[in-house]
Amino acid sequence: MIIKKLSKKIASHPILNEVQLTIPKGVICGIVGRNGSGKTTLFRTIVGHYQSDAGEVLIEGKNICIDPIMKEKIFYVDTQFHPLDFMTPIIIGEYYNLLYHSFDLESYQQMIQKYQLPNRRFQQYSKGMQGLLLVILAYCSNCDYLILDEPLDGLDVIIRKEATDLLLDAVSEGTRSIILSSHNLAELEKLVDQVAFLKNGRISHTVHLENEKQLTKKVQFVFRQKAIPEIIKQRGTILSVQGRVVCVVFKEYTAELAEQVATLNPVLIEELPLSLEDLFIEEFSHQDYENEMRDTNDEK
Incomplete structure (x- = not known):
């Protein structure tokens, strides 16, 4: 069809x-x-x-x-x-x-x-x-x-x-x-x-779906500071933030990007299984999440 x-x-x-x-x-x-x-x-x-x-x-x-x-x-x-x-x-x-x-x-x-x-x-x-x-x-x-x-x-x-x-x-x-x-x-x-x-x-x-799971990566970071690094916000879609733990989806998590993130000296970098729900959030709520984070930061 x-x-x-x-x-x-x-x-x-x-x-x-x-x-x-x-x-x-x-x-x-x-x-x-x-x-x-x-x-x-x-x-x-x-x-x-x-x-x-x-x-x-x-x-x-x-x-x-x-x-x-x-x-x-x-x-x-x-x-x-x-x-x-x-x-x-x-x-x-x-x-x-x-x-x-x-x-x-x-x-x-x-x-x-x-x-x-x-x-x-x-x-x-x-x-x-x-x-x-x-x-x-x-x-x-x-x-x-x-x-x-x-x-x-x-x-x-x-x-x-x-x-x-x-x-x-x-x-x-x-x-x-x-x-x-x-x-x-x-x-x-x-x-x-x-x-x-x-x-x-x-x-x-x-x-x-299976091909997309090979290309798109879901990564969990623990940073020493509460502020989310700019490169994470620019290159990925933030799924969740719990204290210093940040879960991010990257459409392209290249070796170059991984090296740049490593220079931030995160406490933890861990790749997690990617789900259809993650892809849905990445596709539809990127702007909504950014607005929410901006409002939360303004309140602080």
Whole structure:
């Protein structure tokens, strides 16, 4: 799937601004951003629930608005519109069997029994059971691209593991891809191959998570003085400060930079494991943190 310069305004307010993104086959791509950044709007615009103001979505080189049959290759349920609320799992399965030619009704029915989902209305399900049913639907759709908005939100440990196993199995053969969002970055990190950061209506950049962890470094310092050295503030993003202990993310922690930091004679220099949450903070809250530190210093 290739998303090219996709733009969308709502009530004359720009939400998406020339979004560019490529989703290869066989990957799980996480879309992350601050609250209100437009993740759900992006999903709705990709599948055509919202008409885009500009740009296009291509599958196998075909614009899905011009060639609507290509939309059958995308699975997406917009739960905010409650489309399934009054349906039971049996009716939901029959409905999706009509909607998607590739839908595997037999496997769907077997999974409903396997995971012991009761035959009552969707709206009567717990949030976790709703999430699991949506993942089962996505899996059994056999669509090439599964778009899931907060699929793991509110799931308990057992259901989350079952849903996660299904998602990983869906891409195991390399012919399908998953695009998903989640505010639970720790859970998202366990799933995704690549992460796209949605910022100011654009995809600011896309990273392969394992590669990024090799390039970006998280380092903890203990300095003799309370003041944070200027080179640390200029070259890194400060994650936390506790007394003289400073935790910093560096996009490029070069040998030259390491030598410069060593001349400051810190009491401790320790590299720590880098998480998706660290990358999120580095991407989105750099300016906010600087303002906070400036306000704190002013108070002192």
